[in-house]
Amino acid sequence: MTGRLAPYLQAAPLALILGAFLLLPLAAIVAVSFWDYDSVQIYPDFITLNYAETLGSWVTWKTYLNTLKFVAIVWAITTVVGFLVAYFLAFHVRSTTMQMVLFLICTVPFLTSNIIRMISWVPFLGRNGLLNTTLIELGIVPAPLEFLLFSEFAVVLAMAHLYVLFMVTPIFNSLMRIDRALIEAARDAGANGWQTLTNVVIPLAKPGIAIGSIFVVTLVLGDFVTVRFMSGGQSASVGLMIANEISLLQYPAAAANAVAVLVLVLLMVAAMLRIVDIRKEL
């Protein structure tokens, strides 16, 4: 292959696919968000009514707020759990083989179906589920706990379950790159375990935490399956709102909503990319 042209030819397939199936569709969303519609069809037009209706409704704002609440809670849980798991793997498991085996054990569920992983909470959390039966038999509660399934609790639990690995992996990656001599140096300089953790390990784990956060935040922000299934239709999120508008064939309304989500996602990711240079972390 002749030198100068080669990288362009090699990058072309990726650019073409992402152009056709990401950029063009996003452009279509932006365009349709200005279109008009009735109960059967959508019409090319240039109206701002879709935005006015979406952004002018207090239901929208409440839904966005609720979604951000999910984002905050799930982010906090996955960050703490993800860090502890990654920290254990990186600093306490001594053989590399064992590290790889344990890491693989964490990875396997991520490669199976999300919907099946969600459904699998039902026999555990349900009214007659494993947890309720056990609690009643032990005499801890008199009647089945209703909030376990089809509730916001269930949504948060399932999301943490589905997305925690996106936090474990990048943090583990960051922790593995920490020069062990730095830990020794901290100890020699008189730092105790906690001081080493907060002054050496956590600051050096920041890029990993940032990348994991990008994943978790965007996944929760756009989620609608988990919210619909685990809340039993009792909770709302932006993703679900868009999905509902789609199923009612209100495409321009869905598109206006989607543009708002897109702006929100891109702003959040841009903010997080200021903390971390992804190209250097890979």
Place this chain on the structure above:
Amino acid sequence: MNAEKRGLEFYALAAFFALFVLFLYGPLSTILILSFQGPGGGLTFPMNGVSTRWFENLFEQQAVGDFGGSFARSLALGVMTTLTTVAVSLCAGLAFRRRFLGSTALFYLTVASLVVPSILVSLGIGLAFQVAGVQPTWWTSAFGAHLTWTLPFGVLIMFAVFNRFSPAYEEAARDLGASNWQTFVHVVLPIIAPSLVGVGLFGFTLSYDEFARTLMTAGSFNTLPLEIYGMTTNVTTPVLYALGAVTTLVSFTAIAAALVAVTAMARRRKTLKPL
């Protein structure tokens, strides 16, 4: 750090890790067990006998919609996505080793493909096809939708691989008189082959289980995850769990196959003798 005795911190974190693994696998194992529920049993414990009734039920056409068809479509789509993801990611990985005009833009477009919520990609492709007057099908629009999800993983993995790739091997090959193509096939490719298997595994499992991006792009025929999701609203027998068990088994098989391939490559490399 290595020579020290294990402290309290180790045991606390080890216990936490054990709980974490239980959290990951506990729910999954309950449905695997419940899929063997007796004929009269329900969706929750206790087990009402043990049977393979629900697995048989799964393969009877009328019971659960179009299991066979959707399964076949998902497998075919998974294979298409895997092959395309490996080839395109490899090419892009090679491209990113050199500077080229627009490389930064293409990199961030790839990252964008990962962070734009799936429902938006689904809606966008659905709308684009509708506006263009083209019928969406699982092998066109859904295929493209899946690639927007699998390619970023593939490209970022290749990016990481080539970041750690020493050009010394290629230089040595070229010094010995190898052409560019020979260097690529006999030197570069064997070294990165295990990573390509990894990219393929991601491509397959992510596509095979993909739901949100398929929702508006699959056209008139469902893929398996769409079929399963449909079942959650109207099926109230353990056949749902049997389906879950079968599809999880497919994912496990793909993972096992990838692991075997990577181990075999590592072993082969060890036994290779210099000429």
